[in-house]
Amino acid sequence: MNDKPFVLSKNINPHFYKVWNTKKSNIILKGGRGSFNSSVVAFKLCMMMYQEIIQGHTANVVCVRENKTNLRTLVYKQINWALTQMNLVDEFDSYVSPMRITHKQTGSSFLFYGADDPDKLKSDKTTDVIGLWYEEAANMKSSEVFDQSNPIFIRNKSECVDDVKIFCSYNPPKNPYDWINEWVDSKKKDSEYLVDHSTYLDDEMGFTVAQQQRLRALKLMTMTTIGIYI
Numbered sequence: 108m109n110d111k112p113f114v115l116s117k118n119i120n121p122h123f124y125k126v127w128n129t130k131k132s133n134i135i136l137k138g139g140r141g142s143f144n145s146s147v148v149a150f151k152l153c154m155m156m157y158q159e160i161i162q163g164h165t166a167n168v169v170c171v172r173e174n175k176t177n178l179r180t181l182v183y184k185q186i187n188w189a190l191t192q193m194n195l196v197d198e199f200d201s202y203v204s205p206m207r208i209t210h211k212q213t214g215s216s217f218l219f220y221g222a223d224d225p226d227k228l229k230s231d232k233t234t235d236v237i238g239l240w241y242e243e244a245a246n247m248k249s250s251e252v253f254d255q256s257n258p259i260f261i262r263n264k265s266e267c268v269d270d271v272k273i274f275c276s277y278n279p280p281k282n283p284y285d286w287i288n289e290w291v292d293s294k295k296k297d298s299e300y301l302v303d304h305s306t307y308l309d310d311e312m313g314f315t316v317a318q319q320q321r322l323r324a325l326k327l328m329t330m331t332t333i334g335i336y337i
């Protein structure tokens with residue numbers, strides 16, 4: 108358990124303030140590895156849920172990946188990581204089958220689905236939805252998954268929020284004709300969408316440098332322990 112108070116401004120690179128504060132419902136985050144887009148979405152969704160929880164509301168967030176196998180290792184871990192950083196993880200229980208992370212007192216949940224099971228998505232009965240996250244969306248087959256799933260979750264929106272925030276994060280494939288590149292290009296001028304592009308150069312807070320320093324220190328420590336000095 109991390110007992111240091113969580114300070115948002117120390118954990119979000121300024122590049123992402125626009126994403127954090129936008130009133131738009133559809134937020135696309137295009138970013139290469141180490142641009143922190145996944146962590147920002149995870150923090151934002153946890154914060155959105157917590158804001159509802161403290162008002163005594165139940166609020167659910169649905170996270171979608173291309174398949175079930177990649178859910179556990181990535182997006183589930185990412186939400187748990189964000190809750191830990193925010194000192195909230197003890198207020199939640201985690202379950203693997205079906206996969207969810209649930210707030211003990213209000214039942215508010217993060218639910219995790221694979222986009223390879225469209226029937227499951229289509230038959231979803233989750234109510235009180237406040238957010239939806241398509242993580243690593245470039246790995247999905249086509250934009251059909253959004254067209255099929257978004258209306259279901261929007262229909263089950265929580266009455267306590269104005270809209271269901273729909274986040275879509277991805278690492279852009281090199282091929283400009285890849286479906287996701289074309290789809291995102293088509294949304295750039297759509298006033299309902301915010302399209303953000305980040306790279307590792309947007310790491311103004313130096314998280315990557317700090318991480319590398321920690322790794323180097325750890326390596327040095329291990330080597331010293333086994334009698335190797337560099």
Ligand SMILES: Nc1ncnc2c1ncn2[C@@H]1O[C@H](COP(=O)(O)OP(=O)(O)O)[C@@H](O)[C@H]1O
Nearest residue numbers: 118119138139140141142143144145146147314
């Ligand atoms: N606020 C932060 N403080 C410390 N480490 C962070 C922070 N945000 C992200 N990280 C770390 O940086 C790594 C990369 O972040 P991530 O958001 O997954 O990048 P991307 O999705 O762009 O590849 C993660 O392993 C995470 O542990």
Ligand SMILES: [Mg+2]
Nearest residue numbers: 144145146276
């Ligand atoms: Mg990522």
